[in-house]
Amino acid sequence: MSPARVLTLHEAALADRAGLIARHPAVFRRVTAARLGTSLTAAAALGLLAFGLWRLEFSPGRIAGGLAQLLHFLGMMLPPDPGSASRAFLILRGLAETLAIALLGTLLAAAVALPLGFLAARNTSAGRLVHFLSRRALDSIRGVDALIWALIWVSVVGLGPFAGVLAIMTSDIGTFGKLFSEAIEATDRRAVEGVTSAGGGRLARIRFGVLPAVLPVMAGQVLYMFESNTRSSTIIGIVGAGGIGLMLSEMIRTLEWGVVSFIVLLVLVAVAVIDTISGRLRAGLAG
Protein backbone atom coordinates (compact mmCIF):
# COMPACT_ATOMS: atom_id res chain seq x y z
CA MET A 1 0.00 0.00 0.00
CA SER A 2 1.24 3.44 -0.85
CA PRO A 3 1.34 6.01 1.91
CA ALA A 4 -1.58 8.48 2.03
CA ARG A 5 -1.27 10.94 -0.84
CA VAL A 6 -0.47 14.50 0.23
CA LEU A 7 -3.48 16.72 -0.45
CA THR A 8 -2.97 19.65 -2.77
CA LEU A 9 -3.61 23.09 -1.30
CA HIS A 10 -6.85 23.23 -3.24
CA GLU A 11 -8.12 19.90 -1.91
CA ALA A 12 -7.06 20.69 1.63
CA ALA A 13 -8.83 24.04 1.53
CA LEU A 14 -12.08 22.53 0.25
CA ALA A 15 -11.93 19.72 2.82
CA ASP A 16 -11.50 22.27 5.61
CA ARG A 17 -13.97 24.76 4.18
CA ALA A 18 -16.28 24.74 7.19
CA GLY A 19 -13.38 25.20 9.55
CA LEU A 20 -11.95 28.13 7.56
CA ILE A 21 -15.34 29.82 7.50
CA ALA A 22 -15.66 29.38 11.24
CA ARG A 23 -12.15 30.77 11.91
CA HIS A 24 -12.38 33.79 9.56
CA PRO A 25 -16.06 34.72 9.36
CA ALA A 26 -15.33 38.30 8.30
CA VAL A 27 -13.67 37.19 5.05
CA PHE A 28 -16.72 35.22 3.96
CA ARG A 29 -19.34 37.87 4.71
CA ARG A 30 -21.27 38.87 1.56
CA VAL A 31 -22.70 42.19 2.70
CA THR A 32 -20.02 44.27 4.33
CA ALA A 33 -20.13 47.84 5.59
CA ALA A 34 -17.59 48.92 2.97
CA ARG A 35 -19.61 47.42 0.12
CA LEU A 36 -22.81 48.99 1.38
CA GLY A 37 -21.05 52.33 1.61
CA THR A 38 -19.75 52.08 -1.97
CA SER A 39 -23.19 51.26 -3.34
CA LEU A 40 -24.83 54.12 -1.44
CA THR A 41 -22.16 56.58 -2.64
CA ALA A 42 -22.64 55.48 -6.25
CA ALA A 43 -26.42 55.84 -5.96
CA ALA A 44 -26.07 59.30 -4.42
CA ALA A 45 -23.70 60.41 -7.21
CA LEU A 46 -26.13 59.20 -9.88
CA GLY A 47 -29.01 61.02 -8.14
CA LEU A 48 -26.97 64.23 -8.01
CA LEU A 49 -26.21 63.96 -11.73
CA ALA A 50 -29.90 63.47 -12.57
CA PHE A 51 -30.90 66.43 -10.38
CA GLY A 52 -28.23 68.62 -11.97
CA LEU A 53 -29.34 67.77 -15.52
CA TRP A 54 -32.95 68.59 -14.65
CA ARG A 55 -32.13 71.77 -12.69
CA LEU A 56 -29.87 73.21 -15.42
CA GLU A 57 -32.49 72.52 -18.10
CA PHE A 58 -30.40 70.01 -19.96
CA SER A 59 -32.29 69.20 -23.12
CA PRO A 60 -31.11 66.75 -25.79
CA GLY A 61 -33.71 68.25 -28.12
CA ARG A 62 -32.00 71.61 -28.11
CA ILE A 63 -28.64 70.01 -28.92
CA ALA A 64 -30.21 68.23 -31.86
CA GLY A 65 -31.78 71.48 -33.05
CA GLY A 66 -28.54 73.39 -32.56
CA LEU A 67 -26.53 70.70 -34.31
CA ALA A 68 -27.86 71.76 -37.66
CA GLN A 69 -26.81 75.34 -36.87
CA LEU A 70 -23.34 74.16 -35.82
CA LEU A 71 -22.90 72.23 -39.06
CA HIS A 72 -24.00 75.31 -40.97
CA PHE A 73 -21.35 77.46 -39.25
CA LEU A 74 -18.70 74.79 -39.79
CA GLY A 75 -19.52 74.82 -43.46
CA MET A 76 -19.11 78.58 -43.60
CA MET A 77 -15.70 78.30 -41.83
CA LEU A 78 -14.33 76.57 -44.91
CA PRO A 79 -12.10 77.66 -46.39
CA PRO A 80 -10.26 79.70 -43.71
CA ASP A 81 -9.83 83.12 -45.24
CA PRO A 82 -8.57 86.40 -43.75
CA GLY A 83 -10.47 88.33 -46.42
CA SER A 84 -7.79 90.82 -47.37
CA ALA A 85 -4.02 91.17 -47.11
CA SER A 86 -4.30 94.12 -44.75
CA ARG A 87 -6.55 92.14 -42.43
CA ALA A 88 -4.13 89.19 -42.58
CA PHE A 89 -1.41 91.60 -41.44
CA LEU A 90 -3.60 92.87 -38.59
CA ILE A 91 -4.28 89.32 -37.51
CA LEU A 92 -0.59 88.41 -37.49
CA ARG A 93 0.17 91.54 -35.47
CA GLY A 94 -2.54 90.55 -32.99
CA LEU A 95 -1.06 87.09 -32.69
CA ALA A 96 2.42 88.51 -32.08
CA GLU A 97 0.95 90.76 -29.40
CA THR A 98 -0.74 87.78 -27.77
CA LEU A 99 2.55 85.86 -27.70
CA ALA A 100 4.32 88.91 -26.27
CA ILE A 101 1.69 89.26 -23.54
CA ALA A 102 2.08 85.59 -22.65
CA LEU A 103 5.89 85.74 -22.58
CA LEU A 104 6.17 88.97 -20.63
CA GLY A 105 3.42 88.02 -18.18
CA THR A 106 4.99 84.61 -17.54
CA LEU A 107 8.51 85.99 -17.00
CA LEU A 108 7.32 88.79 -14.70
CA ALA A 109 5.23 86.33 -12.70
CA ALA A 110 8.22 84.00 -12.33
CA ALA A 111 10.44 86.88 -11.20
CA VAL A 112 7.96 87.96 -8.51
CA ALA A 113 7.16 84.38 -7.49
CA LEU A 114 10.81 83.37 -6.97
CA PRO A 115 11.32 85.12 -3.61
CA LEU A 116 7.73 84.31 -2.60
CA GLY A 117 8.38 80.64 -3.34
CA PHE A 118 11.31 80.62 -0.91
CA LEU A 119 9.20 82.30 1.77
CA ALA A 120 6.38 79.80 1.23
CA ALA A 121 8.64 76.74 1.40
CA ARG A 122 8.92 75.18 4.83
CA ASN A 123 12.67 74.61 4.63
CA THR A 124 13.69 78.11 3.49
CA SER A 125 11.01 80.35 5.02
CA ALA A 126 11.76 82.99 7.64
CA GLY A 127 9.72 81.70 10.54
CA ARG A 128 6.38 79.97 10.87
CA LEU A 129 4.22 83.12 10.53
CA VAL A 130 5.91 84.23 7.28
CA HIS A 131 5.55 80.70 5.93
CA PHE A 132 1.84 80.60 6.78
CA LEU A 133 1.08 84.10 5.45
CA SER A 134 2.90 83.68 2.15
CA ARG A 135 1.19 80.31 1.62
CA ARG A 136 -2.24 81.84 2.20
CA ALA A 137 -1.43 84.87 0.02
CA LEU A 138 -0.37 82.64 -2.88
CA ASP A 139 -3.50 80.51 -2.45
CA SER A 140 -5.78 83.55 -2.64
CA ILE A 141 -4.07 84.95 -5.75
CA ARG A 142 -4.33 81.55 -7.38
CA GLY A 143 -8.03 81.31 -6.55
CA VAL A 144 -8.85 84.11 -9.03
CA ASP A 145 -8.76 83.23 -12.74
CA ALA A 146 -6.74 85.17 -15.31
CA LEU A 147 -9.96 86.31 -17.03
CA ILE A 148 -11.17 88.00 -13.84
CA TRP A 149 -7.76 89.58 -13.29
CA ALA A 150 -8.01 90.87 -16.89
CA LEU A 151 -11.38 92.52 -16.17
CA ILE A 152 -9.94 94.09 -13.03
CA TRP A 153 -6.76 95.38 -14.70
CA VAL A 154 -8.65 96.71 -17.75
CA SER A 155 -10.71 98.89 -15.45
CA VAL A 156 -7.57 99.97 -13.56
CA VAL A 157 -5.08 100.71 -16.38
CA GLY A 158 -7.45 100.83 -19.37
CA LEU A 159 -7.81 98.67 -22.47
CA GLY A 160 -4.75 97.20 -24.19
CA PRO A 161 -1.90 94.76 -23.88
CA PHE A 162 -0.54 96.31 -20.66
CA ALA A 163 -3.66 95.10 -18.84
CA GLY A 164 -3.14 91.69 -20.42
CA VAL A 165 0.44 91.39 -19.17
CA LEU A 166 -0.67 92.40 -15.68
CA ALA A 167 -3.52 89.86 -15.77
CA ILE A 168 -1.27 86.97 -16.81
CA MET A 169 1.32 88.05 -14.28
CA THR A 170 -1.01 88.28 -11.28
CA SER A 171 -2.80 85.04 -11.92
CA ASP A 172 0.48 83.18 -12.43
CA ILE A 173 2.28 84.56 -9.39
CA GLY A 174 0.09 82.29 -7.29
CA THR A 175 0.66 79.25 -9.48
CA PHE A 176 4.41 79.79 -9.75
CA GLY A 177 4.74 80.52 -6.04
CA LYS A 178 3.09 77.24 -5.21
CA LEU A 179 5.04 75.21 -7.80
CA PHE A 180 8.35 76.83 -6.80
CA SER A 181 7.81 76.30 -3.08
CA GLU A 182 7.00 72.65 -3.68
CA ALA A 183 10.16 72.20 -5.77
CA ILE A 184 12.16 73.87 -3.00
CA GLU A 185 10.66 71.63 -0.31
CA ALA A 186 11.51 68.56 -2.38
CA THR A 187 15.25 69.37 -2.60
CA ASP A 188 17.81 67.10 -1.02
CA ARG A 189 18.30 68.08 2.63
CA ARG A 190 21.85 66.74 2.62
CA ALA A 191 23.28 69.37 0.25
CA VAL A 192 21.86 72.12 2.47
CA GLU A 193 23.31 70.44 5.54
CA GLY A 194 26.70 70.33 3.85
CA VAL A 195 26.65 74.11 3.40
CA THR A 196 25.43 74.64 6.97
CA SER A 197 28.17 72.45 8.41
CA ALA A 198 30.81 74.58 6.63
CA GLY A 199 29.50 77.74 8.32
CA GLY A 200 27.09 78.98 5.65
CA GLY A 201 24.21 81.30 6.61
CA ARG A 202 20.64 81.29 5.30
CA LEU A 203 21.45 82.94 1.96
CA ALA A 204 24.48 80.72 1.36
CA ARG A 205 22.34 77.65 2.07
CA ILE A 206 19.85 78.78 -0.55
CA ARG A 207 22.52 79.83 -3.06
CA PHE A 208 24.70 76.71 -2.86
CA GLY A 209 22.38 74.07 -1.43
CA VAL A 210 18.92 74.77 -2.90
CA LEU A 211 19.20 76.94 -6.05
CA PRO A 212 21.41 74.62 -8.14
CA ALA A 213 18.88 71.83 -7.64
CA VAL A 214 15.67 73.83 -8.20
CA LEU A 215 16.61 76.27 -10.98
CA PRO A 216 16.28 73.69 -13.79
CA VAL A 217 12.96 72.53 -12.35
CA MET A 218 11.71 76.11 -12.19
CA ALA A 219 12.85 76.87 -15.75
CA GLY A 220 10.86 73.86 -16.94
CA GLN A 221 7.78 75.11 -15.12
CA VAL A 222 8.16 78.58 -16.65
CA LEU A 223 8.35 77.09 -20.15
CA TYR A 224 5.26 74.99 -19.51
CA MET A 225 3.33 77.99 -18.21
CA PHE A 226 4.35 80.04 -21.26
CA GLU A 227 2.77 77.34 -23.38
CA SER A 228 -0.47 77.38 -21.45
CA ASN A 229 -0.49 81.19 -21.23
CA THR A 230 -0.49 81.47 -25.01
CA ARG A 231 -3.99 80.01 -24.80
CA SER A 232 -5.07 82.13 -21.81
CA SER A 233 -3.87 85.36 -23.37
CA THR A 234 -6.06 84.67 -26.41
CA ILE A 235 -9.08 84.46 -24.11
CA ILE A 236 -8.30 87.59 -22.10
CA GLY A 237 -8.06 89.53 -25.35
CA ILE A 238 -11.84 89.12 -25.60
CA VAL A 239 -12.37 91.42 -22.60
CA GLY A 240 -10.08 94.04 -24.15
CA ALA A 241 -6.73 93.14 -22.63
CA GLY A 242 -4.87 93.24 -25.95
CA GLY A 243 -3.87 90.63 -28.49
CA ILE A 244 -5.71 88.50 -31.01
CA GLY A 245 -8.68 87.69 -28.77
CA LEU A 246 -10.47 90.98 -29.39
CA MET A 247 -10.48 90.51 -33.15
CA LEU A 248 -11.57 86.90 -32.70
CA SER A 249 -14.61 87.88 -30.64
CA GLU A 250 -15.52 90.65 -33.10
CA MET A 251 -15.40 88.26 -36.03
CA ILE A 252 -17.63 85.78 -34.16
CA ARG A 253 -20.11 88.58 -33.44
CA THR A 254 -20.17 89.76 -37.06
CA LEU A 255 -20.42 86.14 -38.32
CA GLU A 256 -17.28 86.30 -40.47
CA TRP A 257 -16.68 82.57 -40.12
CA GLY A 258 -13.85 82.30 -42.64
CA VAL A 259 -11.81 84.82 -40.66
CA VAL A 260 -12.69 83.08 -37.38
CA SER A 261 -11.35 79.75 -38.61
CA PHE A 262 -8.23 81.48 -39.98
CA ILE A 263 -7.48 82.98 -36.56
CA VAL A 264 -8.20 79.75 -34.71
CA LEU A 265 -5.90 77.83 -37.04
CA LEU A 266 -3.11 80.39 -36.54
CA VAL A 267 -3.43 80.13 -32.75
CA LEU A 268 -3.34 76.35 -32.96
CA VAL A 269 -0.18 76.45 -35.07
CA ALA A 270 1.49 78.95 -32.71
CA VAL A 271 0.65 76.83 -29.65
CA ALA A 272 1.92 73.69 -31.37
CA VAL A 273 5.22 75.36 -32.32
CA ILE A 274 5.77 76.70 -28.80
CA ASP A 275 4.82 73.31 -27.41
CA THR A 276 7.46 71.55 -29.50
CA ILE A 277 10.21 74.05 -28.76
CA SER A 278 9.57 74.16 -25.04
CA GLY A 279 9.27 70.39 -24.87
CA ARG A 280 12.77 70.10 -26.37
CA LEU A 281 14.13 72.75 -24.00
CA ARG A 282 12.57 71.06 -20.99
CA ALA A 283 14.01 67.70 -21.95
CA GLY A 284 17.41 69.39 -22.22
CA LEU A 285 17.04 70.98 -18.78
CA ALA A 286 16.25 67.66 -17.14
CA GLY A 287 19.57 66.16 -18.30
Added chain:
Amino acid sequence: MLIIEGLTRRFGDRVAVDDVCLEVPRGAFVGIIGRSGAGKSTLLRLVNRLAEPSAGRILWDGAEVTGLRGRALRDWRARCAMVFQGFNLSGRLDVLTNVLVGRLNKVPAHRSLLCLWSDADRAVALAALERFDIAELAAQRAEHLSGGQQQRVAIARALVQEPEIILADEPIASLDPRNTRVVMEALARINRDYGITVLCNLHSLDIARSYCDRLVGLSAGRLVFDGAPDALDADAARRLYGLEAADVMDAARPGLASPAPSPFLAHT
Protein backbone atom coordinates in the same frame (compact mmCIF):
# COMPACT_ATOMS: atom_id res chain seq x y z
CA MET B 1 41.30 70.44 23.16
CA LEU B 2 37.71 69.31 22.86
CA ILE B 3 35.85 68.78 26.11
CA ILE B 4 32.37 67.25 26.21
CA GLU B 5 30.58 67.39 29.55
CA GLY B 6 27.42 65.42 30.33
CA LEU B 7 26.19 65.80 26.77
CA THR B 8 22.63 64.50 26.29
CA ARG B 9 20.23 64.62 23.36
CA ARG B 10 16.67 63.30 23.51
CA PHE B 11 14.29 62.72 20.60
CA GLY B 12 10.93 62.37 22.33
CA ASP B 13 11.35 59.52 24.86
CA ARG B 14 14.38 58.17 23.02
CA VAL B 15 17.77 59.21 24.36
CA ALA B 16 20.14 59.30 21.37
CA VAL B 17 23.15 60.57 23.33
CA ASP B 18 23.13 59.92 27.06
CA ASP B 19 25.33 61.89 29.46
CA VAL B 20 28.53 61.54 27.43
CA CYS B 21 31.77 62.92 28.88
CA LEU B 22 34.87 63.00 26.70
CA GLU B 23 38.18 64.85 26.39
CA VAL B 24 40.05 64.87 23.09
CA PRO B 25 43.48 66.53 22.95
CA ARG B 26 44.57 68.39 19.81
CA GLY B 27 46.01 66.26 17.04
CA ALA B 28 44.29 63.03 18.13
CA PHE B 29 42.68 60.61 15.67
CA VAL B 30 39.73 59.20 17.58
CA GLY B 31 37.42 56.52 16.25
CA ILE B 32 33.87 56.42 17.56
CA ILE B 33 32.46 52.92 17.29
CA GLY B 34 29.19 51.24 18.11
CA ARG B 35 26.31 49.55 16.37
CA SER B 36 23.87 51.54 14.24
CA GLY B 37 21.50 53.59 16.37
CA ALA B 38 24.12 53.90 19.13
CA GLY B 39 24.15 57.70 18.78
CA LYS B 40 27.42 58.20 16.88
CA SER B 41 25.98 60.53 14.24
CA THR B 42 24.03 62.52 16.79
CA LEU B 43 27.17 63.01 18.86
CA LEU B 44 29.11 64.50 15.93
CA ARG B 45 26.11 66.62 14.86
CA LEU B 46 25.94 68.02 18.39
CA VAL B 47 29.60 69.04 18.21
CA ASN B 48 29.08 70.82 14.85
CA ARG B 49 25.81 72.21 16.29
CA LEU B 50 23.70 70.71 13.49
CA ALA B 51 21.74 69.32 16.44
CA GLU B 52 21.03 71.09 19.73
CA PRO B 53 21.85 69.34 23.00
CA SER B 54 19.11 68.65 25.54
CA ALA B 55 21.71 68.97 28.30
CA GLY B 56 25.45 69.26 28.75
CA ARG B 57 28.24 71.41 27.35
CA ILE B 58 30.86 71.32 24.64
CA LEU B 59 34.06 73.33 25.01
CA TRP B 60 36.84 73.96 22.51
CA ASP B 61 40.08 75.34 23.95
CA GLY B 62 38.18 76.31 27.07
CA ALA B 63 35.49 78.33 25.28
CA GLU B 64 31.92 77.09 25.36
CA VAL B 65 30.54 76.13 21.95
CA THR B 66 27.02 75.21 23.01
CA GLY B 67 24.91 78.35 23.01
CA LEU B 68 26.80 80.18 20.26
CA ARG B 69 24.49 82.11 17.93
CA GLY B 70 24.61 83.81 14.53
CA ARG B 71 28.03 84.85 13.33
CA ALA B 72 29.86 83.15 16.20
CA LEU B 73 28.04 79.87 15.51
CA ARG B 74 28.94 79.98 11.80
CA ASP B 75 32.57 80.71 12.72
CA TRP B 76 32.60 77.68 15.02
CA ARG B 77 31.16 75.46 12.28
CA ALA B 78 33.87 76.66 9.91
CA ARG B 79 36.46 75.64 12.51
CA CYS B 80 35.02 72.15 12.96
CA ALA B 81 34.52 70.76 9.48
CA MET B 82 32.12 67.90 8.89
CA VAL B 83 32.37 64.97 6.44
CA PHE B 84 29.19 62.97 5.92
CA GLN B 85 28.34 59.40 5.00
CA GLY B 86 26.24 60.69 2.05
CA PHE B 87 28.92 63.25 0.97
CA ASN B 88 26.36 66.11 1.22
CA LEU B 89 27.62 67.90 -1.87
CA SER B 90 25.46 70.06 -4.11
CA GLY B 91 25.05 67.62 -7.00
CA ARG B 92 24.43 70.10 -9.81
CA LEU B 93 27.26 72.44 -8.80
CA ASP B 94 30.72 71.84 -10.21
CA VAL B 95 33.40 70.27 -8.04
CA LEU B 96 35.41 73.48 -7.59
CA THR B 97 32.40 75.45 -6.33
CA ASN B 98 31.55 72.61 -3.95
CA VAL B 99 35.04 72.86 -2.49
CA LEU B 100 34.85 76.67 -2.37
CA VAL B 101 31.75 76.35 -0.16
CA GLY B 102 34.36 75.52 2.48
CA ARG B 103 35.68 79.10 2.09
CA LEU B 104 32.22 80.72 2.55
CA ASN B 105 32.94 81.87 6.02
CA LYS B 106 36.16 83.66 5.03
CA VAL B 107 34.67 85.62 2.12
CA PRO B 108 32.22 88.58 2.26
CA ALA B 109 28.67 87.42 1.47
CA HIS B 110 28.25 89.65 -1.59
CA ARG B 111 31.27 87.99 -3.21
CA SER B 112 30.51 84.39 -2.31
CA LEU B 113 26.83 84.58 -3.27
CA LEU B 114 27.83 85.81 -6.75
CA CYS B 115 30.65 83.23 -6.91
CA LEU B 116 33.24 86.02 -7.23
CA TRP B 117 35.96 83.95 -5.58
CA SER B 118 39.43 85.47 -5.38
CA ASP B 119 42.33 83.79 -7.14
CA ALA B 120 43.79 82.98 -3.73
CA ASP B 121 40.62 81.07 -2.76
CA ARG B 122 40.58 79.24 -6.09
CA ALA B 123 44.23 78.31 -5.60
CA VAL B 124 43.52 76.91 -2.13
CA ALA B 125 40.61 74.85 -3.46
CA LEU B 126 42.64 73.50 -6.36
CA ALA B 127 45.57 72.66 -4.11
CA ALA B 128 43.22 70.63 -1.92
CA LEU B 129 41.83 68.82 -4.97
CA GLU B 130 45.34 68.12 -6.23
CA ARG B 131 46.25 66.62 -2.88
CA PHE B 132 43.55 64.02 -3.43
CA ASP B 133 44.33 63.52 -7.15
CA ILE B 134 41.04 64.92 -8.44
CA ALA B 135 42.06 68.39 -9.66
CA GLU B 136 41.23 67.43 -13.25
CA LEU B 137 37.60 66.93 -12.19
CA ALA B 138 37.29 70.55 -10.98
CA ALA B 139 34.85 71.60 -13.73
CA GLN B 140 32.61 68.50 -13.54
CA ARG B 141 29.24 68.39 -11.87
CA ALA B 142 29.62 66.71 -8.50
CA GLU B 143 26.74 64.32 -9.20
CA HIS B 144 28.65 62.81 -12.12
CA LEU B 145 31.51 61.60 -9.88
CA SER B 146 31.86 58.17 -8.32
CA GLY B 147 31.24 57.77 -4.59
CA GLY B 148 34.93 57.68 -3.77
CA GLN B 149 35.59 60.82 -5.80
CA GLN B 150 32.64 62.62 -4.20
CA GLN B 151 33.90 61.80 -0.73
CA ARG B 152 37.34 63.15 -1.66
CA VAL B 153 35.65 66.37 -2.84
CA ALA B 154 33.86 66.54 0.51
CA ILE B 155 37.15 66.08 2.37
CA ALA B 156 38.73 68.80 0.20
CA ARG B 157 35.82 71.07 1.16
CA ALA B 158 36.48 70.28 4.81
CA LEU B 159 40.20 70.93 4.37
CA VAL B 160 39.81 74.40 2.77
CA GLN B 161 37.81 75.45 5.82
CA GLU B 162 41.25 75.32 7.47
CA PRO B 163 39.55 73.66 10.42
CA GLU B 164 41.02 72.75 13.77
CA ILE B 165 38.96 69.57 13.98
CA ILE B 166 37.31 67.36 11.40
CA LEU B 167 34.19 65.36 12.27
CA ALA B 168 33.71 62.45 9.88
CA ASP B 169 30.40 60.59 10.14
CA GLU B 170 30.92 57.10 8.69
CA PRO B 171 32.80 58.56 5.71
CA ILE B 172 33.38 55.13 4.17
CA ALA B 173 30.02 53.48 4.77
CA SER B 174 28.94 53.75 1.12
CA LEU B 175 32.34 53.03 -0.49
CA ASP B 176 34.05 49.94 -1.88
CA PRO B 177 37.23 48.56 -0.23
CA ARG B 178 39.65 50.43 -2.50
CA ASN B 179 37.93 53.79 -1.98
CA THR B 180 37.65 53.00 1.72
CA ARG B 181 41.44 52.91 1.88
CA VAL B 182 41.84 56.06 -0.22
CA VAL B 183 39.44 58.05 1.98
CA MET B 184 40.84 56.78 5.30
CA GLU B 185 44.38 57.53 4.06
CA ALA B 186 43.26 61.04 3.15
CA LEU B 187 41.92 61.62 6.67
CA ALA B 188 45.04 60.09 8.22
CA ARG B 189 47.27 62.38 6.13
CA ILE B 190 45.32 65.49 7.12
CA ASN B 191 45.70 64.43 10.73
CA ARG B 192 49.42 63.76 10.40
CA ASP B 193 50.47 66.65 8.14
CA TYR B 194 48.40 69.48 9.59
CA GLY B 195 47.83 68.21 13.11
CA ILE B 196 44.07 68.59 12.64
CA THR B 197 42.11 66.63 15.24
CA VAL B 198 39.91 63.96 13.66
CA LEU B 199 36.80 62.43 15.22
CA CYS B 200 35.64 59.64 12.95
CA ASN B 201 32.52 57.50 13.29
CA LEU B 202 33.18 54.01 12.03
CA HIS B 203 31.04 50.94 11.83
CA SER B 204 33.90 48.58 11.02
CA LEU B 205 36.07 47.70 13.98
CA ASP B 206 38.96 46.55 11.82
CA ILE B 207 39.18 49.88 10.01
CA ALA B 208 38.96 51.65 13.35
CA ARG B 209 41.82 49.59 14.74
CA SER B 210 44.07 50.27 11.75
CA TYR B 211 43.67 54.05 11.60
CA CYS B 212 42.76 55.40 15.04
CA ASP B 213 45.02 55.94 17.97
CA ARG B 214 42.10 55.87 20.36
CA LEU B 215 38.64 54.30 20.30
CA VAL B 216 35.47 55.49 21.97
CA GLY B 217 32.60 53.02 22.17
CA LEU B 218 28.95 54.08 22.32
CA SER B 219 26.07 51.81 23.17
CA ALA B 220 22.50 53.11 23.36
CA GLY B 221 23.86 56.65 23.61
CA ARG B 222 26.17 55.91 26.54
CA LEU B 223 29.94 55.94 26.46
CA VAL B 224 30.92 52.37 27.36
CA PHE B 225 34.52 52.17 26.16
CA ASP B 226 37.39 54.62 25.96
CA GLY B 227 40.90 53.43 25.36
CA ALA B 228 43.62 52.36 22.98
CA PRO B 229 42.55 50.06 20.10
CA ASP B 230 44.52 47.18 21.63
CA ALA B 231 42.55 47.43 24.84
CA LEU B 232 39.33 46.48 23.06
CA ASP B 233 39.19 42.71 23.46
CA ALA B 234 36.70 40.35 21.87
CA ASP B 235 34.51 40.33 24.92
CA ALA B 236 34.25 44.10 25.01
CA ALA B 237 33.57 44.21 21.28
CA ARG B 238 30.81 41.67 21.68
CA ARG B 239 29.19 43.75 24.39
CA LEU B 240 29.50 46.84 22.19
CA TYR B 241 28.10 45.34 19.03
CA GLY B 242 25.88 42.52 20.31
CA LEU B 243 24.67 40.38 17.42
CA GLU B 244 26.50 42.57 14.89
CA ALA B 245 29.89 41.61 16.40
CA ALA B 246 30.65 38.98 13.79
CA ASP B 247 30.12 41.49 10.95
CA VAL B 248 32.51 44.12 12.22
CA MET B 249 35.36 41.91 13.39
CA ASP B 250 37.84 39.83 11.53
CA ALA B 251 37.08 36.53 13.27
CA ALA B 252 40.53 35.08 12.58
CA ARG B 253 42.28 37.94 14.32
CA PRO B 254 44.76 36.53 16.84
CA GLY B 255 45.02 38.10 20.23
CA LEU B 256 41.40 39.14 20.24
CA ALA B 257 40.44 36.05 22.16
CA SER B 258 42.96 36.56 24.94
CA PRO B 259 41.27 38.22 27.89
CA ALA B 260 42.61 41.64 28.78
CA PRO B 261 41.75 43.81 31.76
CA SER B 262 38.28 45.18 31.17
CA PRO B 263 38.56 48.74 29.89
CA PHE B 264 34.86 49.41 30.46
CA LEU B 265 33.96 52.54 32.30
CA ALA B 266 31.63 52.79 35.23
CA HIS B 267 28.66 53.67 32.98
CA THR B 268 27.90 50.02 32.14
